[in-house]
Structure formats: C-alpha cells, structure tokens
Amino acid sequence: MELLKAAGIKIYNMSGGTVEGAVKLYLEGKLEEINQAAPAHSGMAQGRRRSW
Template identity: 60%
Template sequence: MFLIYDSEAKTFEVVGNEQNLNAAQGAGIQSAQNIAHLGVKALITGHCGPKAFRVLAAAGIKIYNTSAATVNEALDLYLAGKLTEAASADVEGHWV
C-alpha cells in the first residue's frame, strides 16, 4: 500500500499495491512503475533495492530513505528538508 501526499493541496490518497503481495520476483520493479504512473515526484521509504531504484531514478523520482517510525514522522522530516536524497539503492535485491 502507498500513501500519496499532495504537498500543494495538503491531501493524501491511499493506493493499493496488492498485486505485488505474493510476487516471487519483480515486485520492486512493478511497484516503482506503479508509483511513476501515479505522477509521484518523491518517494519516502525504509529501503529501496537496485532494480526499483533504477526505475524510479529513470522516471525522475527522488528517493529518500528513513527509519521514521510513522508515516507522519517521515512526512514531517521530508517537509522540513531533513531527509537526504538517496544516491543509490541501500539494499541488495531479494533481501529479507
């Protein structure tokens, strides 16, 4: 599931990602493609693998990793400019 926040309107929308729930592989790529299709400009995540990172970067989406405990905390950090944009994937593919 994704929470899409519109920083101009200050609204959010929850978008499902169930199609990738049981994917043996390719879930990160498919999720990244879905995010790109939604017109997202930045992604705040706990981790991003190499294939998803490439898809997101190619779509011009900025990636921010955080260990924030809640979505609200992560969003506050982002809006305050306290998150650093990721330069590369931070986990290997198929990590557990």
C-alpha cells in the first residue's frame, strides 16, 4: 500500500459489480478512497480450509 501511495496511485473501495460499473462510479466521484491498509490476511479464510 505504501508503495502505491508513494507513486501517487489512489486506491478505491468497491464491493462486487462490474468493471463498467466501477468506472462509472469513479467518474461520478462515488467511490470511497482507501487511505489505510487492512490488517494482513484479513480477507482470507482466517485459518479455515476451503473445500474446492
């Protein structure tokens, strides 16, 4: 995250949807900018095995 911020790259939050929808929301200024990284591995299965 720090590397992206240092390069001037902004990161935005969007859950689900399409790329087209994300671009539309971005152009309308409706996406929330993320300024802080989440804790490491917070989006993972939290130690539970996945059954693929």
